Amino acid sequence: MQEFLQYLFSGITNGAIYAVIAVGFSMLYSSTELINFAHGEFVMLGALTLVTLWSGLHLPLVLAFIVTVGIVSFVGFVFERVAVRTVKKPDHIVLVIITVGASIFLRGIGMLLWGKDAYSLPGFSDHQPLDIGGATLLPQSIWIMAIVGAMVLGLYYFFNRTLTGKAMRACAISKRAAWITGIPAGKMVLLAFMMSTGMGGVAGVMIAPITMSSYDMGTILGLKGFCAAMLGGIGSLWGAVIGGFLLGISEAMGVGLISSSLKDAIAFVLLLAVLYVRPGGIVNAGDVQRF
Amino acid sequence: MSTQKLTKNVVLLLCVIFTICLLVSSWAQAASAYKIGGIFAVTGPASFLGDPEKKSMEMAVKAINDRGGIDGHLLETVIYDTEADPTKGVMAVNKLINKDKVLAIIGPSTTPTTLAVINFVERARIPLISCAAGIQITQPVKEWVFKTAQSDVLAVASLYSHLKAAGIQKIGILTVSNAFGESGKHQLEAQACNFGIEIAQAESFGAKDTDMTPQLTKIRKVSPQAVVCWGTNPGPAVVAKNVKQLKMKMPLFMSHGVASPKFIDLAGDAADGICLPSGKILVAGLLPADDLQKEVLIQYIDQFESQYGGKVSGFGGYAFDAVNILAEALKGSGGNRALIRTAIEKIQNHIGVSGIFNFSAAEHNGLGPDAFVVVKIKNNTWELLR
Numbered sequence: 303m304q305e306f307l308q309y310l311f312s313g314i315t316n317g318a319i320y321a322v323i324a325v326g327f328s329m330l331y332s333s334t335e336l337i338n339f340a341h342g343e344f345v346m347l348g349a350l351t352l353v354t355l356w357s358g359l360h361l362p363l364v365l366a367f368i369v370t371v372g373i374v375s376f377v378g379f380v381f382e383r384v385a386v387r388t389v390k391k392p393d394h395i396v397l398v399i400i401t402v403g404a405s406i407f408l409r410g411i412g413m414l415l416w417g418k419d420a421y422s423l424p425g426f427s428d429h430q431p432l433d434i435g436g437a438t439l440l441p442q443s444i445w446i447m448a449i450v451g452a453m454v455l456g457l458y459y460f461f462n463r464t465l466t467g468k469a470m471r472a473c474a475i476s477k478r479a480a481w482i483t484g485i486p487a488g489k490m491v492l493l494a495f496m497m498s499t500g501m502g503g504v505a506g507v508m509i510a511p512i513t514m515s516s517y518d519m520g521t522i523l524g525l526k527g528f529c530a531a532m533l534g535g536i537g538s539l540w541g542a543v544i545g546g547f548l549l550g551i552s553e554a555m556g557v558g559l560i561s562s563s564l565k566d567a568i569a570f571v572l573l574l575a576v577l578y579v580r581p582g583g584i585v586n587a588g589d590v591q592r593f
Numbered sequence: 594m595s596t597q598k599l600t601k602n603v604v605l606l607l608c609v610i611f612t613i614c615l616l617v618s619s620w621a622q623a624a625s626a627y628k629i630g631g632i633f634a635v636t637g638p639a640s641f642l643g644d645p646e647k648k649s650m651e652m653a654v655k656a657i658n659d660r661g662g663i664d665g666h667l668l669e670t671v672i673y674d675t676e677a678d679p680t681k682g683v684m685a686v687n688k689l690i691n692k693d694k695v696l697a698i699i700g701p702s703t704t705p706t707t708l709a710v711i712n713f714v715e716r717a718r719i720p721l722i723s724c725a726a727g728i729q730i731t732q733p734v735k736e737w738v739f740k741t742a743q744s745d746v747l748a749v750a751s752l753y754s755h756l757k758a759a760g761i762q763k764i765g766i767l768t769v770s771n772a773f774g775e776s777g778k779h780q781l782e783a784q785a786c787n788f789g790i791e792i793a794q795a796e797s798f799g800a801k802d803t804d805m806t807p808q809l810t811k812i813r814k815v816s817p818q819a820v821v822c823w824g825t826n827p828g829p830a831v832v833a834k835n836v837k838q839l840k841m842k843m844p845l846f847m848s849h850g851v852a853s854p855k856f857i858d859l860a861g862d863a864a865d866g867i868c869l870p871s872g873k874i875l876v877a878g879l880l881p882a883d884d885l886q887k888e889v890l891i892q893y894i895d896q897f898e899s900q901y902g903g904k905v906s907g908f909g910g911y912a913f914d915a916v917n918i919l920a921e922a923l924k925g926s927g928g929n930r931a932l933i934r935t936a937i938e939k940i941q942n943h944i945g946v947s948g949i950f951n952f953s954a955a956e957h958n959g960l961g962p963d964a965f966v967v968v969k970i971k972n973n974t975w976e977l978l979r
Binding site for chain 2: 305309311313315316319418419420421422438512513514516518519522523557558562563565566
């Protein structure tokens with residue numbers, strides 16, 4: 303029981319991070335139908351920028367958090383304006399290749415700015431780990447859960463209660479129809495880009511204290527987040543959240559109950575099985591119902 | 594024949610002789626330098642190995658040339674970057690063999706690259722002194738292949754004898770799932786019974802994993818007396834953090850793969866109390882005065898730090914030793930590759946940075962378990978245990 307609880311805590315913590323990355327993927331997909339394969343690199347930028355601002359320049363944590371997310375969003379802004387917007391014939395395959403190129407480029411930039419070494423950060427608060435039923439829960443895990451909860455609720459509010467959010471949803475359903483009703487569709491796409499990459503930054507900030515951050519951490523995290531988004535049903539907010547937690551928990555359980563050498567295999571077999579039964583993911587977003 | 598014509602012929606002849614003399618002398622000068630090749634992973638994922646190795650090789654060659662070279666021949670180096678990519682390693686080796694026509698090759702930095710180039714140097718009959726750790730490089734013995742890095746066989750042996758002395762019999766192991774971890778796991782399992790140690794639980798983790806608590810929880814369940822983690826940065830630092838967070842009481846042991854100040858940086862407080870086998874370079878200043886290697890080590894460290902600045906790494910020594918061993922073998926060889934090869938096999942009691950080398954026809958690494966010491970991390974610094 304004690305072990306089971308420990309696997310669960312570990313799974314939830316990792317799952318929360320996958321969920322945030324998946325939400326970023328999903329959001330961008332629902333407003334542009336684009337899979338941004340550079341998303342993992344924005345997570346890396348978030349983690350390493352926090353390293354510089356918080357432990358390098360000794361900014362207060364909250365300020366460092368906000369500035370980091372701002373910087374990462376700004377990089378997303380530049381990315382959209384320079385690399386995506388300027389494409390003459392925006393075929394899907396062309397855009398996807400551009401994002402792959404951008405991921406290699408950003409990784410190179412990360413290596414030049416921060417070097418090849420890994421960095422480590424302390425937790426957000428230096429409380430002692432909690433003891434629950436013999437299992438250990440880290441304060442950082444609680445922070446992560448709180449941030450994820452706040453973010454998901456905020457997004458839900460944004461998409462359902464604010465005009466901008468509703469406009470963005472309208473664009474997601476039909477860009478042309480939204481444009482006819484006077485919604486600036488181009489601006490909405492830009493906003494979606496910035497929010498999506500900003501969320502990548504949030505994921506980076508959250509993960510930096512529990513692991514080591516280095517320029518090449520983004521690829522595998524991006525892949526896991528993509529997996530989670532597919533698992534939940536790409537294009538759906540709740541789907542991404544459920545997918546993230548499911549992936550994280552199944553990984554931890556796989557290690558604990560089956561074998562640690564099969565960790566990644568278990569998660570990916572689960573993905574295949576779910577997609578086999580429900581090709582649209584767990585929350586079947588279908589074509590219309592997005593976010 | 595008129596006098597004028599004779600004079601003209603004589604002048605022509607003199608010109609020809611002079612030209613030939615010039616050609617011969619310039620050719621002789623080129624031949625007088627011994628050309629040796631180096632292939633290191635200067636950039637790419639293994640640059641932490643290749644970069645100090647390249648610098649150390651250049652440093653060692655410069656020192657030899659400053660002393661007047663070998664038997665009057667200066668050393669000339671040709672160094673290529675493999676980026677830790679076996680394909681690029683093979684290309685570089687072919688270039689060294691066919692274009693640069695070197696006498697011997699030092700490197701590569703990693704085991705996979707070394708294994709890829711072995712066939713080429715064997716066929717071309719050129720001595721190769723690898724700087725990689727894998728035991729497969731010199732076991733079984735290949736005629737033309739040597740290496741200077743300590744094998745993980747020795748690291749495991751030295752760690753296990755420490756565990757045995759401390760009365761630890763039941764351990765849990767946690768290895769990274771790459772070539773380094775797999776090879777370490779293999780050695781840990783193979784040598785366990787020799788030291789009366791039982792591996793109660795064997796787990797692995799991915800090199801880029803962010804959390805190892807599930808694996809550690811599983812190990813804790815069988816309550817071993819110690820946990821041994823075998824990996825290279827940054828994974829083991831996460832393990833160290835997780836062990837502290839889970840409040841696990843048993844001591845944690847690491848591999849020589851994290852024997853660098855970077856590990857203490859990454860793991861912070863969690864590094865305190867961790868023991869690991871390491872080359873002597875990490876604790877050169879703490880070695881007893883009668884240690885044979887102490888002088889060589891301190892000299893190497895001073896030289897490296899004054900020439901390149903920054904802290905010395907434990908890995909550059911492999912190339913430094915390789916150059917010095919090669920230099921010893923080159924003496925009196927006249928640049929004959931077969932003679933160089935047999936001369937390396939005859940080298941005894943060569944005191945290097947990585948240990949004391951005793952080569953023979955059956956032993957192409959030449960190091961013994963005394964190449965390792967067990968160190969403990971205390972107050973963010975290293976402490977010599979044995």
